[in-house]
Amino acid sequence: GENVEQHPSTLSVQEGDSAVIKCTYSDSASNYFPWYKQELGKRPQLIIDIRSNVGEKKDQRIAVTLNKTAKHFSLHITETQPEDSAVYFCAAGGNKLTFGGGTRVLVKP
């Protein structure tokens, strides 16, 4: 089955700096790669996703890149703000998703 590794497990950045989270996956049949944000005690919520026929996607301060050959994808958050502090999860698959272990992001004012 699919295996998703996510790094780093924790990330502390200064407000205004950029944050980068990286994930690798194992199953070349995976064709959908979403990123979820989970605030403490809340449900995961989709922030951006990318499909296998696209290399990069951007939505305001958030961008995701996908390298299918190397089987890795990354989340980039620019101009970080305190409200970006949360746990972020990557996932890979199609109709069925396998999630990474999560990255706890702390944005220091």
Place this chain on the structure above:
Amino acid sequence: NAGVTQTPKFQVLKTGQSMTLQCAQDMNHNSMYWYRQDPGMGLRLIYYSASEGTTDKGEVPNGYNVSRLNKREFSLRLESAAPSQTSVYFCASSGQVIGYEQFFGPGTRLTVL
């Protein structure tokens, strides 16, 4: 639209007791999922239902059973609860036509003593 709803929000069980977690969605989605999330960890798939009338095992199915009652509802049953099943359980749904995005319910926090 309520989206994905789950009941109960909290539950405490004793080892060996049984219970059913309920999930419903009002988005006319075909696929529904049950995940568990242990402290400081990611989401692990227990069971999923790609469409009404079908169910399949996920990564951690042991100790659980599911029922896709109709297109809206997908329940998760613990027949004989164990302390290792203490976790937060999330239900999710996906309308495949829109590209697999999964919408999550608010979660059920289960403690097994």
